[in-house]
Amino acid sequence: MLIKDWMTTAILTVDINTSVMRATRIMKENNIRRLPVMSHGKLVGVVTDRDLKEASPSTTSDVDLHEMYYLLAEMKIKDVMTDKCISLQEDDTLEKAALVMLKEKISGIMILDAEGNLVGLLSETDILRGFIHATGIQDGAHQFVIDMPDKPGSVSRVIDLLRKQDARVLSILTSFDDAPPGMKRVAIRVSIDDANVDTLKEAIGKLESYRIVYHGKDDLKNLPTKSN
Template sequence: MLIEDWMAKNVLTVDENTSLMRATRIMKENAIRRLPVVSHGKLIGIVTDRDVKDASPSKTATLDIHELYYLLSEMKVKDVMTASPLTLRGKDSLELAAVIMLEDKISGLPVVDDTGHLVGLLSETDVLRAFVRSTGIKDGARRYTFDLPDSPGSVTRVVETLRRFEARVISVLTSFEDAPEGMKRVSIRVTVADQAVGEELDRELLANFTVVDMGIDDVKNRPRK
């Protein structure tokens, strides 16, 4: 998956001389947590709600409300922004972005072209949205998780069984971290013609493979805050 297919493209921006008060208002009114800072279309920095919070006087400060507003109106984005932030290209993979976000504890990454011009912004929400879409969980797909031998052809046997039942494969994910030694853990989501076919497929897979888990996630009745 490519970043350019999942990033936000119509991105709100500010310039380095924008007041911190205005930047704060833009983020609050648009329910966003970061603003790229540009100069003539080129990315020069990024300012986040955390930057604003860190720059604001603490609750124990003796400033009154008017002094506080004056201070924020005088401070500029350039005073608190992260200059020359880490960036990615639209043709970079979404998986690479996810690794960077996870390991560097970054919740959003600006996306630029080869000339340094801002073309988008990728957030952790965009990455999660791509993951959800690619797994097929919202399509009512059946979920099967197997422990299979770590050898050529082991997944093919499962796929051949699915084909006999005319199951449509939506996604396949493989991991070695949670599998027993010499095995790999494979999660496959499929759709089938109807409930009866699904139940027959369940029985066939249980009889011939090590099925760790199976089911259909009830997205409609998921827990809500």
């Protein structure tokens, strides 16, 4: 999956000489947490809601309210921004972006084109959207998690069984850290007639050294919400 297919392209930016007060208002009105900072059409930094909060005088300080507003109006983004913002290319993968975010403990990345122009923003939410789409969970499919030999062709044996049951493979994810030595753990999400599930499970169980760790079908009708 490529970043350019999942990034947000409707970007709000601020100039380095924008006041902190105006940037704060832009963030609040648009419910966003970061703003790319531009100078002469090029990305030079990023400012986050945390940067603005840390730069603002505390309401418990001795600063007069009018003086505080004056300071915020005079203070510029270039004085509080981070000039070493992390960026990736639009043709980089979504997986690479997720790895960078996790490693750097950030929730958003600036996306540039080959010429170094800012073309998008990628957030944690964008990555989650891509991941959900790739897994196929939204299609209400069955998922099988299977420990199988870490050998060429081991997944193909399961695919052959799925084909015999007219199952359509939606996604295949493989991991090794959580599998026994010499094995790999493969999560396969498939669209299959419920009447064929037991036959498929029985067929997989007959494969030597294959073990079904989990089988289930996610209930998407009653997902928890903030109001629950």
